[in-house]
Structures are given as structure tokens and as C-alpha cells.
Amino acid sequence: DIQMTQSPSTLSASVGDTVTITCRASQSISSWLAWYQQKPGKAPKLLIYKASTLETGVPSRFSGSESGTEFTLTITSLQPEDFATYFCQQYNKYSSLTFGGGTKVEI
Amino acid sequence: EGQLLESGGGLIQPGGSLRLSCEASGFTFGTYAMSWVRQAPGKGLEWVSAVSGRGRSTYYADSVRGRFTISRDNSGSRLFLQMNSLKAEDTAVYYCAKDDGDYVSGTGGYFDSWGQGTLVTVSS
Numbered sequence: 110d111i112q113m114t115q116s117p118s119t120l121s122a123s124v125g126d127t128v129t130i131t132c133r134a135s136q137s138i139s140s141w142l143a144w145y146q147q148k149p150g151k152a153p154k155l156l157i158y159k160a161s162t163l164e165t166g167v168p169s170r171f172s173g174s175e176s177g178t179e180f181t182l183t184i185t186s187l188q189p190e191d192f193a194t195y196f197c198q199q200y201n202k203y204s205s206l207t208f209g210g211g212t213k214v215e216i
Numbered sequence: 217e218g219q220l221l222e223s224g225g226g227l228i229q230p231g232g233s234l235r236l237s238c239e240a241s242g243f244t245f246g247t248y249a250m251s252w253v254r255q256a257p258g259k260g261l262e263w264v265s266a267v268s269g270r271g272r273s274t275y276y277a278d279s280v281r282g283r284f285t286i287s288r289d290n291s292g293s294r295l296f297l298q299m300n301s302l303k304a305e306d307t308a309v310y311y312c313a314k315d316d317g318d319y320v321s322g323t324g325g326y327f328d329s330w331g332q333g334t335l336v337t338v339s340s
Contacts, residue, residue, distance in 0.1 A: 152311055206251070
């Protein structure tokens with residue numbers, strides 16, 4: 110299975126900050142990576158797919174990038190509603206989809 | 217965007233069986249692959265199983281293969297997960313998730329709609 114190592118596991122930030130979350134794949138996944146946001150007690154919400162394509166309706170302060178097997182989610186000008194947990198997910202191998210361990214963005 | 221509503225969760229003893237259902241609306245159900253994704257209390261997300269749009273191809277995580285069976289009824293826009301030989305480590309919220317495409321046609325692989333989840337607790 111392809112392992113997704115996400116860091117940090119927790120991130121403390123303030124409103125207005127720019128934060129960066131990283132996911133590293135254990136092998137090449139091309140650009141087949143998605144990012145989700147999850148708030149407590151709620152289902153995950155798709156933010157980005159194909160490493161850098163913003164899902165319709167997602168604010169432009171969210172962006173994704175890639176460098177080899179390392180993928181980054183950046184949130185610029187953090188808003189109060191952005192405090193949540195973020196997960197990456199690889200879909201290079203459909204028979205074995207895997208998620209990163211999650212990053213909790215807290216105040 | 218689709219709407220998904222899971223049902224069928226509950227408290228079950230180890231070794232028991234449970235069948236989860238997911239009712240879909242707002243999209244052409246048979247056009248998209250569907251998956252079940254679970255989340256143990258306080259933990260991360262774990263993909264469990266997927267089924268192609270026509271239901272002919274299925275995939276399973278190693279942790280559930282041989283115990284769980286995914287299926288779908290496209291005429292009724294429903295997704296199912298039959299769970300047998302349940303273990304304590306299967307305790308989780310189970311989400312029904314709509315794929316953005318259908319992997320048998322080389323598209324999708326990520327999830328653009330999710331249900332609210334149904335809690336399965338395996339305990340004696």
C-alpha cells in the first residue's frame with residue numbers, strides 16, 4: 110500500500126496567518142492527491158483534487174502544490190471557519206486508497 | 217452535488233453482522249463509483265471499500281476483505297455494506313462517499329460528496 114505521511118499532526122495558528130500542511134507519499138502518485146477539511150462531528154469536505162485544482166465553491170485562500178512525492182496545502186489569511194482538521198488522500202492506486210493521518214489546525 | 221443518507225448502524229456484539237445502507241439523490245447514481253470510508257473515534261479516515269458505477273467491480277481494504285461485501289442497487293439509488301464477523305476494531309463512523317467519476321473509465325478516485333455517517337459500535 111502507498112503510505113501517506115502528513116505533518117504536522119497539530120498546528121497552532123491565529124486568524125490572518127498563513128499555514129502550510131504537508132503530505133509525503135511513500136512512492137510516486139503523480140498528481141493524484143486530494144485534500145479534505147473536516148470539522149468536529151461533520152463529514153469531510155473536498156477542498157482540492159489533482160494536487161492543485163480547487164473544488165468549486167472553495168475559497169481561493171486554499172491552494173495546493175506538489176514537488177515530487179511531497180504535497181502541500183496552504184491556507185492564506187486564515188479565517189475563523191478554517192479551524193478544522195485536514196486530510197490528504199492519494200488515489201493513484203484505486204484498489205488501495207489511502208489517507209494521511211490528519212492535521213488539526215487550532216487556535 | 218449529491219445528497220447521501222446512511223442508515224443501519226448500531227451496537228453489535230463481536231462476531232455479529234450488520235448491513236449499512238446509503239440512499240443517494242441529486243445525481244445520476246449509476247454513473248459514479250461509490251465508496252465506504254470509516255473513522256474510528258478520535259482517529260483518522262480509513263477507506264473501506266469501493267464499487268464501480270455498474271456494480272461489476274469491487275475493491276476492499278485488507279482489513280475488511282473476506283468479511284465485508286459492498287453492493288449497489290442502481291434502480292433504487294442505494295449503496296450497501298454487508299459487514300460480517302465484526303470485530304471491536306471495526307467500531308467507527310461509516311461514511312458513504314460519492315466518487316467524482318468511475319474508476320473503471322479512468323476517472324475519479326476522490327470524493328466530492330459525503331453522507332453524515334452512521335455509527336457502528338462493536339462491543340459485548
